[in-house]
Amino acid sequence: MAALGHCGEDCAHKHEDPEKGVLYSLYTKIIIDNLECLNESVEGAGKTVFKPWIERLDTERFVESDVDEELLFNIPFSGHIKLKGIIVIGDDSESHPSKMRLFKNRDALTFDDVAIEADQEFDLQKDIHGNVEYFTKIAKFQNVHHLGIHFPSNFGDEKTRIYYIGLKGEFAVAPKQEVVICNYELRPNISDHKNPLSDDNNHPLM
Template sequence: MSHSHDHYDGAEPIDHSHDHDGHDHNHDDDITPALQNLLYEQIDFSAVTCLNEATPRSAAKILQKTWAQRLEPDPELASDADEQLLLHVPFAGQVRLHSILIRTSASDSAPMNLKIFINRDDLDFSTANDLAPTQVLSIAQSNTVQEYPVKRALFNSTRSLTLFFEDNWSQGEEDVTRVSYLGFKGEFMKLNKEPVAFLYEAAANPRDHASIIGTKSGVGSHIGGAGGRGGF
């Protein structure tokens, strides 16, 4: 089965391998640049889902690997009935996605084409096949972590990502697609609900609040002050 790569936009993946021709190298120097803008703590791991994963929750487990664990073979995400995987990754707020970090393998089980959908929690394999993705990436066969930059203008308001691993490098001969590490880089914008709570309390009637022990007034008066509509 042939595969067209007309979608490839020329962005070369960044190789996070450390082959230094036998020279001694302190890997502590590699950690800080690699961890900049890593969206690890912002992933809602409990809400991660994956269709056609051979082992339940294996997709969530590879996302939970830290950068220090990126080269560990297990846990691993492997497909079940065929080579396709559909992974939904929600964030705890809104992010501006910069790139996707993936470690696969040098074998034919490495994914080949990755379709990315933004802010869709309703996709199955049928709709993922039919709908136009936000972006498509061509994934390399590699035992090292590869970083794939995305078109940032398309991912400025990302609340979730759905990753459709459409095929692998076996040209239809290998039913199992394998991914051992997956991460994201970008900027996190925490959803700040404090202004909403403040407006709600500011509009409340102080008489609706029980008085705080040791004070003469209720909670509402501390927000509205003497100039509030219920001031004392």
């Protein structure tokens, strides 16, 4: 089980870290139109859980799984991120996800693809306030342009519900790709195009 830090749920409203809203702002770097959530019961609902820290307790916007308890997010970024931590807020019920698996730079994951070993896995605690942080292996999660998050199970419900996913880390603009300049042959060089119907003395063969 990966390292995490938390305080009790009863302290959720007694203190507020002003820096957390800044730290958990990587949602602004997601290409939200291209974000995909597989097995969501309502199309587009998966996009709504990536929201400002101040809105993390908003229970009006959530994603719920459809045919079973699994959810799979494909998250593209507008540059490269160094992912340091994740917060997952769910319901105070058995629908809260119980496991989370991360995949780095694997575009368009499907449920068939996640049978492979994840880059990091976590056993989750029920968290309804955003007190529990799950810290990633930073050395492994550098230069991330696409993040896959798989929630394979919950605490026993038929469906999984998530209200908020917070991503903490650093962002860098992706380096521009070098433009390859090709010199095309506008006028052929006769010496480079020997006529196959000529003999060695360059006399045409009739």
